[in-house]
Amino acid sequence: MKLARDTALLCRRSTLENLRNPVWLFVGFSTPLLYLALFTPLLKNIPYVGGTDVLDHFLPAILALLAWGSGTAMGFGTIFELQAGVVERFRVTPTSRLALLLGPLVSGLGWMFLFDLLLIGVGAAFGFHVHVAGLLVLGVLLGLFMLSMAGFSVAMALLTKEISSFAAVINGLNLPVLLLAGVLLPISIGPDWMKVLAHFNPLYYLVTAARSLGVGTFSGGATWQAFAVLVPLAAITLTWATRVYRRAVA
Amino acid sequence: MTDVIDAHDLRKQFASRGGPIEAVRGVSFAVSEGEIFGFLGPNGAGKTTTLRMLTTLLPIDSGSATVAGLDVAREPENVRKRIGYVSQLGGADDLATGRENLQLQGRLYGRENDYVAARVDELLTLLDLSSFADRRVKTYSGGQRRRLDVGLGIVHGPEVLFLDEPTTGLDPQNRANLWEHLRRLRERGTTILLTTHYLEEADALCDRVMIIDHGEIVAEGSPRELKREVVGDSVVLRVAEEGDGHERARALLTTAPFVSSVTQADDDQLRCYVEDGASALPELLRLLDSQRVGLRSISLSEPTLDDVFLAKTGRSLRDGGPAAREEVTA
Ligand SMILES: Nc1ncnc2c1ncn2[C@@H]1O[C@H](COP(=O)(O)OP(=O)(O)OP(=O)(O)O)[C@@H](O)[C@H]1O
Numbered sequence: 001m002k003l004a005r006d007t008a009l010l011c012r013r014s015t016l017e018n019l020r021n022p023v024w025l026f027v028g029f030s031t032p033l034l035y036l037a038l039f040t041p042l043l044k045n046i047p048y049v050g051g052t053d054v055l056d057h058f059l060p061a062i063l064a065l066l067a068w069g070s071g072t073a074m075g076f077g078t079i080f081e082l083q084a085g086v087v088e089r090f091r092v093t094p095t096s097r098l099a100l101l102l103g104p105l106v107s108g109l110g111w112m113f114l115f116d117l118l119l120i121g122v123g124a125a126f127g128f129h130v131h132v133a134g135l136l137v138l139g140v141l142l143g144l145f146m147l148s149m150a151g152f153s154v155a156m157a158l159l160t161k162e163i164s165s166f167a168a169v170i171n172g173l174n175l176p177v178l179l180l181a182g183v184l185l186p187i188s189i190g191p192d193w194m195k196v197l198a199h200f201n202p203l204y205y206l207v208t209a210a211r212s213l214g215v216g217t218f219s220g221g222a223t224w225q226a227f228a229v230l231v232p233l234a235a236i237t238l239t240w241a242t243r244v245y246r247r248a249v250a
Numbered sequence: 251m252t253d254v255i256d257a258h259d260l261r262k263q264f265a266s267r268g269g270p271i272e273a274v275r276g277v278s279f280a281v282s283e284g285e286i287f288g289f290l291g292p293n294g295a296g297k298t299t300t301l302r303m304l305t306t307l308l309p310i311d312s313g314s315a316t317v318a319g320l321d322v323a324r325e326p327e328n329v330r331k332r333i334g335y336v337s338q339l340g341g342a343d344d345l346a347t348g349r350e351n352l353q354l355q356g357r358l359y360g361r362e363n364d365y366v367a368a369r370v371d372e373l374l375t376l377l378d379l380s381s382f383a384d385r386r387v388k389t390y391s392g393g394q395r396r397r398l399d400v401g402l403g404i405v406h407g408p409e410v411l412f413l414d415e416p417t418t419g420l421d422p423q424n425r426a427n428l429w430e431h432l433r434r435l436r437e438r439g440t441t442i443l444l445t446t447h448y449l450e451e452a453d454a455l456c457d458r459v460m461i462i463d464h465g466e467i468v469a470e471g472s473p474r475e476l477k478r479e480v481v482g483d484s485v486v487l488r489v490a491e492e493g494d495g496h497e498r499a500r501a502l503l504t505t506a507p508f509v510s511s512v513t514q515a516d517d518d519q520l521r522c523y524v525e526d527g528a529s530a531l532p533e534l535l536r537l538l539d540s541q542r543v544g545l546r547s548i549s550l551s552e553p554t555l556d557d558v559f560l561a562k563t564g565r566s567l568r569d570g571g572p573a574a575r576e577e578v579t580a
């Protein structure tokens with residue numbers, strides 16, 4: 001009860017803060033949109049992956065990319081609030097510690113789903129075939145992954161406490177994680193060592209599942225593998241983040 | 251009167267690259283109900299660290315503390331319900347209005363909408379915030395913002411209010427204004443513990459003061475008691491002539507029987523401690539005159555809390571760093 005109430009209060013606050021300073025929202029949304037606009041035409045001309053249904057393959061992967069981006073960006077807000085004294089102001093109230101973490105995360109999750117819908121809408125206008133059931137299951141996976149990355153990002157922010165080390169961690173992870181996930185081009189066209197490495201990357205499982213769910217395919221194991229990886233990942237990162245929140249905040 | 255805050259041998263160490271930093275080294279004190287109690291000390295003395303331990307924000311390494319009768323380490327959640335804390339940074343949401351900030355804060359203390367709305371109106375009046383309550387906080391002046399911060403700390407009507415440097419950066423007029431508000435809060439029964447490095451603030455506002463330096467208590471008592479402990483008055487003088495006049499004066503005064511000690515005050519000033527200023531002043535003038543040491547200025551002052559600090563640590567609070575220096579010009 002108290003957890004739900006406190007989370008709702010803090011989620012509302014984060015959402016309002018975002019609306020009042022929408023630059024971040026704009027950046028967050030325009031990145032996947034630009035990928036769609038500027039990368040799809042290139043893929044169309046690569047016979048191996050392309051063809052007529054290029055958006056059906058590419059758009060689900062872009063949704064996965066957006067989940068990664070929205071999740072890992074959460075820590076920037078945490079750093080700002082740490083340095084502005086907001087975190088201490090909240091910590092000294094009897095607010096549930098988990099709610100302090102979940103409030104902004106739930107808000108971020110809401111924004112992500114809104115952007116997902118917008119991207120699907122734009123995609124549909126350009127020929128993306130909408131498979132509702134597949135997209136609903138994909139939505140669950142996207143949410144799990146976004147929350148995991150958000151938990152990780154917030155915990156890293158609390159531990160590093162300042163923007164430059166935090167940004168170094170996030171930016172350092174960004175490129176290898178994206179390249180080894182097959183967001184832009186499928187890993188299946190790469191060499192074996194790459195396929196092996198990709199299996200250590202949670203985003204790879206999400207992208208693979210997204211590609212198959214996007215065309216409405218539930219069989220083939222990609223979806224179950226993704227759940228098998230992302231459920232424990234969410235449990236671990238969120239537990240860790242709460243623990244860090246309880247202890248290490250200075 | 252009962253003790254609202256009771257701290258016993260509090261200690262805190264921080265790990266750092268250059269070895270552990272002992273930020274707080276065995277601090278004990280008690281604050282009674284309805285008191286304004288001040289921590290006075292230079293930068294890095296351990297004021298914020300002590301406050302953060304008492305407000306459940308930082309684990310206590312060793313020692314113990316009770317606040318409002320509750321053990322801070324054992325019952326942090328119950329302590330949080332009964333205290334307010336305003337950090338050095340404040341931490342209001344810039345993009346929200348003052349009223350919205352207060353409302354959210356009130357609701358985070360578990361109060362219902364109606365109660366919070368009424369309480370917020372009451373606070374806006376109490377702290378003179380009404381005329382700009384519906385403006386975004388980023389448009390507030392320093393004094394307005396600080397009053398809002400105090401409002402955020404007392405929205406739930408706490409028994410004890412902790413304030414970390416509530417008036418740093420405020421001009422003298424705003425500072426005096428905030429003091430008035432804090433006194434009013436005290437009259438309503440709130441116990442206040444604040445930190446400051448303004449001597450005037452400790453002197454004018456606090457019922458009792460604890461002087462802290464390098465994590466240890468240097469002195470504790472009412473400003474008047476503390477100043478009485480430093481027996482006597484001080485005479486500050488500035489030598490007129492160039493050359494060795496300053497040094498000669500210093501040597502003369504150091505050996506004079508009626509002067510208990512001499513220290514360098516500012517660059518070209520000497521401060522002599524004497525038992526009784528009124529009788530020592532003529533003797534002092536006569537002595538300097540007989541040795542032909544001319545003076546540019548001389549003044550007699552009653553002891554200040556800085557003299558207490560100086561007497562106990564051999565250093566002046568005023569040359570404790572940038573923040574301490576700021577005060578001289580303020
Ligand atoms: N989180 C931390 N990690 C490492 N060292 C710390 C930490 N917090 C404080 N310190 C160190 O502990 C000492 C006491 O710091 P504290 O902030 O309590 O001083 P203060 O009296 O509040 O000073 P100021 O007047 O500048 O606010 C300082 O040497 C500071 O560098």
Ligand SMILES: [Mg+2]
Binds near residue numbers: 297299338414
């Ligand atoms: Mg401090």
